[in-house]
Amino acid sequence: MKGKITLKHIAKELDISISTVSKALKGSQEISEDTRKKVKAFAQLYNYKPNNIALSLKNRKTKTIAVIIPEIVHHFFTTVIGGIEKVANEKGYHVIICSSNESFDKEVINMETFAAGSADGFILSVAKETQQKEDYHHIEETINQGMPVIMFDRIVDEIVCDKIIVDDVRGAQNATNHLLRNGCRKIALITTVDYISVGNLRTRGYKRGLCSYDIPFDETLVLKIEDVDNCDYQIEEFLKNIDIDGVFAVNELFAVSACRALKELDKTVPDDVSVIGFTDGILSKHMIPSLSTVSQHGHEMGERAAQLLIHKLENHEEGVEEYKTVIIDTELIERESTNKS
Amino acid sequence: MKGKITLKHIAKELDISISTVSKALKGSQEISEDTRKKVKAFAQLYNYKPNNIALSLKNRKTKTIAVIIPEIVHHFFTTVIGGIEKVANEKGYHVIICSSNESFDKEVINMETFAAGSADGFILSVAKETQQKEDYHHIEETINQGMPVIMFDRIVDEIVCDKIIVDDVRGAQNATNHLLRNGCRKIALITTVDYISVGNLRTRGYKRGLCSYDIPFDETLVLKIEDVDNCDYQIEEFLKNIDIDGVFAVNELFAVSACRALKELDKTVPDDVSVIGFTDGILSKHMIPSLSTVSQHGHEMGERAAQLLIHKLENHEEGVEEYKTVIIDTELIERESTNKS
DNA sequence: CTTGTTTGCGAAAACGTTTTAATAGTAACT
DNA sequence: AGTTACTATTAAAACGTTTTCGCAAACAAG
Numbered sequence: 183m184k185g186k187i188t189l190k191h192i193a194k195e196l197d198i199s200i201s202t203v204s205k206a207l208k209g210s211q212e213i214s215e216d217t218r219k220k221v222k223a224f225a226q227l228y229n230y231k232p233n234n235i236a237l238s239l240k241n242r243k244t245k246t247i248a249v250i251i252p253e254i255v256h257h258f259f260t261t262v263i264g265g266i267e268k269v270a271n272e273k274g275y276h277v278i279i280c281s282s283n284e285s286f287d288k289e290v291i292n293m294e295t296f297a298a299g300s301a302d303g304f305i306l307s308v309a310k311e312t313q314q315k316e317d318y319h320h321i322e323e324t325i326n327q328g329m330p331v332i333m334f335d336r337i338v339d340e341i342v343c344d345k346i347i348v349d350d351v352r353g354a355q356n357a358t359n360h361l362l363r364n365g366c367r368k369i370a371l372i373t374t375v376d377y378i379s380v381g382n383l384r385t386r387g388y389k390r391g392l393c394s395y396d397i398p399f400d401e402t403l404v405l406k407i408e409d410v411d412n413c414d415y416q417i418e419e420f421l422k423n424i425d426i427d428g429v430f431a432v433n434e435l436f437a438v439s440a441c442r443a444l445k446e447l448d449k450t451v452p453d454d455v456s457v458i459g460f461t462d463g464i465l466s467k468h469m470i471p472s473l474s475t476v477s478q479h480g481h482e483m484g485e486r487a488a489q490l491l492i493h494k495l496e497n498h499e500e501g502v503e504e505y506k507t508v509i510i511d512t513e514l515i516e517r518e519s520t521n522k523s
Numbered sequence: 524m525k526g527k528i529t530l531k532h533i534a535k536e537l538d539i540s541i542s543t544v545s546k547a548l549k550g551s552q553e554i555s556e557d558t559r560k561k562v563k564a565f566a567q568l569y570n571y572k573p574n575n576i577a578l579s580l581k582n583r584k585t586k587t588i589a590v591i592i593p594e595i596v597h598h599f600f601t602t603v604i605g606g607i608e609k610v611a612n613e614k615g616y617h618v619i620i621c622s623s624n625e626s627f628d629k630e631v632i633n634m635e636t637f638a639a640g641s642a643d644g645f646i647l648s649v650a651k652e653t654q655q656k657e658d659y660h661h662i663e664e665t666i667n668q669g670m671p672v673i674m675f676d677r678i679v680d681e682i683v684c685d686k687i688i689v690d691d692v693r694g695a696q697n698a699t700n701h702l703l704r705n706g707c708r709k710i711a712l713i714t715t716v717d718y719i720s721v722g723n724l725r726t727r728g729y730k731r732g733l734c735s736y737d738i739p740f741d742e743t744l745v746l747k748i749e750d751v752d753n754c755d756y757q758i759e760e761f762l763k764n765i766d767i768d769g770v771f772a773v774n775e776l777f778a779v780s781a782c783r784a785l786k787e788l789d790k791t792v793p794d795d796v797s798v799i800g801f802t803d804g805i806l807s808k809h810m811i812p813s814l815s816t817v818s819q820h821g822h823e824m825g826e827r828a829a830q831l832l833i834h835k836l837e838n839h840e841e842g843v844e845e846y847k848t849v850i851i852d853t854e855l856i857e858r859e860s861t862n863k864s
Numbered sequence: 865c866t867t868g869t870t871t872g873c874g875a876a877a878a879c880g881t882t883t884t885a886a887t888a889g890t891a892a893c894t
Numbered sequence: 895a896g897t898t899a900c901t902a903t904t905a906a907a908a909c910g911t912t913t914t915c916g917c918a919a920a921c922a923a924g
Contacts, residue, residue: 185669186640188910199874204912214872229664233640235579236910239879244576255601257805263595267622276636278619279595281608288612295617299527299574299880323570328526438809445811464598468779468806470786529880540904545882555902577880580909640910 248301257463265484286311303330330494353512354387366428418443471518589642598804606825627652671835694853695728707769759784812859
């Protein structure tokens with residue numbers, strides 16, 4: 183019962199040719215009713231399944247999409263994957279997921295190995311280190327080899343390909359406006375270092391929000407975090423020394439950390455200070471109080487990315503190159519952390 | 524610059540045979556220094572990479588491990604994946620991840636397609652629906668075909684294969700004892716329906732814990748949750764009507780939900796009621812107050828699973844079958860939710 | 865009895881590798 | 895010159911499919 187059965191085995195066993203077996207299994211009219219039945223019965227009995235690898239080699243396509251994300255332990259990315267899987271599976275594609283662990287080298291290796299025949303196309307969100315290095319040769323090479331690449335969330339402007347993004351600036355502006363509407367006037371911003379594209383954009387949105395309410399931008403209300411592992415301490419030190427009534431954090435973790443710090447400082451959320459984050463993940467939803475935030479609709483991003491990629495794969499016309507950038511709307515989710523009682 | 528380059532292209536271009544090219548690239552001594560250099564230079568120039576699919580077909584192995592988990596949006600599973608990836612990558616294996624979405628059908632399809640040549644072995648945690656149906660034919664078939672399968676966390680006893688588990692009973696007992704040691708005497712249990720193996724086992728641990736303190740098991744202090752989506756409401760209704768000083772929840776979400784309910788009921792954690800969960804995820808760590816819990820060392824589970832699988836793949840002796848069950852120690856993590864001030 | 869058509873099947877090529885065995889060409893030794 | 899012994903190269907098979915083309919046999923029509 184060991185080992186897998188192949189067309190060859192069936193052919194030998196039934197004393198017919200491999201081609202006949204193959205055709206019979208596909209129900210070809212070329213083959214007599216009789217033989218067809220015989221072959222099918224035999225195949226079923228021995229649980230024959232065509233070998234995917236052989237098929238991939240023959241067809242020169244794998245029906246597989248490779249997804250490369252910076253971190254797998256991250257709710258936003260997993261929701262994106264969910265969306266990708268949904269449409270990919272509907273269309274008969276497999277999805278394989280690799281994490282770059284925010285490492286440039288791992289990202290390069292992953293791309294290269296999967297570009298070498300194991301996948302038909304990529305969906306990619308680049309690693310921090312890659313953004314910092316600004317070295318995108320692996321991505322360009324892959325595209326030059328004729329493999330479609332779709333970037334999402336952490337994209338790089340210099341590369342010409344399809345992109346799925348969220349309007350980070352507008353999302354951040356909405357978040358800031360939400361605080362302002364609720365009466366906040368002294369709003370702290372907790373953001374990342376500048377080379378992280380999304381942090382940068384969200385900072386811009388924060389400034390625009392203030393601007394629309396004619397509030398001058400105050401450098402001392404901004405904290406840029408480099409070392410995420412140590413963010414609890416940094417945020418508490420930061421908040422200790424400023425007088426505020428609102429906090430906008432560019433991600434979930436910073437928002438949670440801010441809540442914790444505020445509690446230490448004996449301020450209550452939302453009554454003393456309102457807090458809003460970015461990215462609607464597990465934490466925002468379940469925290470007590472639950473956190474208002476800007477949802478990026480990760481699932482939809484994934485769906486769109488997969489649709490775009492599969493469309494590219496199946497309708498590729500020689501010579502015609504066309505690249506789309508899809509902007510997904512963000513959504514403001516109001517929860518307890520910005521609803522003064 | 525389009526399309527991938529193959530040995531054939533190189534051979535034609537340099538006007539030598541395919542075999543010569545292949546050998547030259549591998550640095551075979553059979554080939555003259557001269558030719559070797561020429562071929563290598565050419566290959567480098569055109570960025571030649573051997574086609575993985577062709578290699579897999581030839582070698583009849585893919586160097587790929589398929590991981591099937593019930594839910595990808597789940598911190599515990601992602602930590603396990605992290606562990607798997609770590610050792611797999613060290614040993615030159617790829618990891619491909621599929622989620623069954625807790626669906627029996629999707630689990631079957633995933634197994635069948637990847638068993639058909641796309642992977643060398645499986646690491647699996649079964650879907651809820653599969654546990655409920657008790658239909659494991661797909662797993663047995665895969666094993667019968669000679670593919671190694673390693674099960675972790677949600678295992679099934681009837682199937683003979685390698686297994687990586689946590690001592691759920693003992694972990695739960697430790698959690699319960701921790702509450703008891705801290706003075707709790709009326710401890711509620713929030714668990715799952717019985718067919719979920721881990722819920723079942725953790726319930727057993729809870730009972731043992733009580734037993735060791737000579738506290739009689741009280742059915743009215745137990746809530747079994749079927750519909751997870753609605754757990755907030757169920758838990759609040761449950762806690763409203765009982766008098767307790769501790770809660771043991773068999774997972775993170777239930778623990779968080781309990782905290783929320785307690786707050787609604789104007790009880791503070793941990794001063795009025797201590798709360799402990801199971802699974803050390805994002806939520807437990809960041810919640811305010813942070814939650815004491817039982818860590819399952821997901822990363823280590825993943826590492827062990829991958830080691831076991833790769834060992835099987837590389838040292839398979841005909842005729843010898845040997846299966847291990849590895850039990851990973853749990854660890855009690857004390858945080859704010861059980862530390863009365 | 866030739867010609868044409870249909871039916872059922874098989875041979876072979878192709879996908880891109882690796883590897884074994886074979887084949888030239890050449891140098892060295894009787 | 896004839897045998898041996900390398901050296902450098904290539905042909906061919908194999909992995910498991912699918913598919914095009916060709917080939918018989920059977921049968922009908924002229």
